[in-house]
Amino acid sequence: MITAEGLSKRYGAKTAVNDISFTVRPGQVTGFLGPNGAGKSTTMRMIVGLDRPSAGSVSVNGKPYAAHAAPLREVGALLDAKAVHTGRSAENHLLAMAATHGIGAKRVKEVIELTGLQSVAKKRVGGFSLGMGQRLGIAAALLGDPATLILDEPVNGLDPEGVLWVRQLVRSLAAEGRTVFLSSHLMSEMAQTADHIIVLGRGQIIADAPVADIVAGASLASVTVRTPHASQLAELLSAPDVAVLRSENGLLQVTGVAAAQIGELAAAHSLVLHELTPQNASLEEAYMALTQDAVEYRTEATR
Numbered sequence: 001m002i003t004a005e006g007l008s009k010r011y012g013a014k015t016a017v018n019d020i021s022f023t024v025r026p027g028q029v030t031g032f033l034g035p036n037g038a039g040k041s042t043t044m045r046m047i048v049g050l051d052r053p054s055a056g057s058v059s060v061n062g063k064p065y066a067a068h069a070a071p072l073r074e075v076g077a078l079l080d081a082k083a084v085h086t087g088r089s090a091e092n093h094l095l096a097m098a099a100t101h102g103i104g105a106k107r108v109k110e111v112i113e114l115t116g117l118q119s120v121a122k123k124r125v126g127g128f129s130l131g132m133g134q135r136l137g138i139a140a141a142l143l144g145d146p147a148t149l150i151l152d153e154p155v156n157g158l159d160p161e162g163v164l165w166v167r168q169l170v171r172s173l174a175a176e177g178r179t180v181f182l183s184s185h186l187m188s189e190m191a192q193t194a195d196h197i198i199v200l201g202r203g204q205i206i207a208d209a210p211v212a213d214i215v216a217g218a219s220l221a222s223v224t225v226r227t228p229h230a231s232q233l234a235e236l237l238s239a240p241d242v243a244v245l246r247s248e249n250g251l252l253q254v255t256g257v258a259a260a261q262i263g264e265l266a267a268a269h270s271l272v273l274h275e276l277t278p279q280n281a282s283l284e285e286a287y288m289a290l291t292q293d294a295v296e297y298r299t300e301a302t303r
């Protein structure tokens with residue numbers, strides 16, 4: 001379990017994370033989404049004590065990360081896959097990490113197998129591809145068999161097979177009752193992997209909801225209606241949060257009302273409908289709409 005309360009981080013005049021509170025629960029995969037620069041990495045760094053909050057606090061399993069006697073056994077983190085001593089072999093890197101926590105060579109062998117690194121375990125990490133580096137980072141995160149895992153962009157650089165492997169791995173880790181928190185800037189990937197999603201924009205939380213709710217919200221996006229009574233129906237639908245776009249041949253594009261409600265309204269007024277089709281916005285579109293302000297702000301800010 002990860003609990004953040006009023007967490008903020010400022011770098012000089014720049015507020016990277018602005019007063020966020022959230023809980024990441026055990027037994028499920030929680031996705032941490034947001035456009036580039038939203039503050040995801042900064043938040044994750046604060047969780048594992050690599051950055052000090054400017055205000056607020058964050059705890060892992062009830063204590064600040066640094067207050068745990070053996071942090072690697074409590075929290076496994078993949079933060080920067082490239083931050084590895086490049087002269088060492090993958091196996092030696094893991095053995096060195098394990099030694100600091102009294103973790104035996106047997107566990108090192110296990111995580112090498114679990115992450116599919118057997119064939120390159122004796123090779124120097126300096127020659128690794130981005131994907132192999134990611135696998136090594138995940139192996140390191142799993143070393144202490146931790147109850148909580150924090151993975152920053154774990155599928156970055158992986159081929160489709162690798163992406164699928166990460167998805168299955170994190171799902172099985174959550175099924176074992178662990179807390180899994182992973183960041184991404186891809187909604188489509190997260191929708192297939194996570195149970196719950198926290199969306200960050202401009203350092204603030206703009207959504208914190210089960211994936212199913214976000215999907216349901218997205219599918220309300222718009223409805224195509226074809227009716228010989230287009231003007232009458234458009235008038236009946238008119239409301240502050242509803243947009244009705246009229247085009248040729250009695251075709252209406254309605255946003256802000258579910259298809260079922262439109263059908264019921266038409267029936268109540270005995271209006272014939274020739275077509276009633278919900279246009280499911282893709283999840284990616286819903287996410288773009290959600291983060292649009294945050295992205296626009298950032299473009300202006302960097303101008």
Ligand SMILES: Nc1ncnc2c1ncn2[C@@H]1O[C@H](COP(=O)(O)OP(=O)(O)OP(=O)(O)O)[C@@H](O)[C@H]1O
Nearest residue numbers: 011014016034035036037038039040041042043185
């Ligand atoms: N050490 C630092 N000094 C100054 N500004 C920083 C520092 N680290 C991050 N920032 C700024 O804080 C903001 C949040 O950055 P962060 O890396 O946390 O975002 P992110 O959501 O992880 O983005 P990305 O997907 O690009 O990694 C950005 O505007 C970034 O430029």
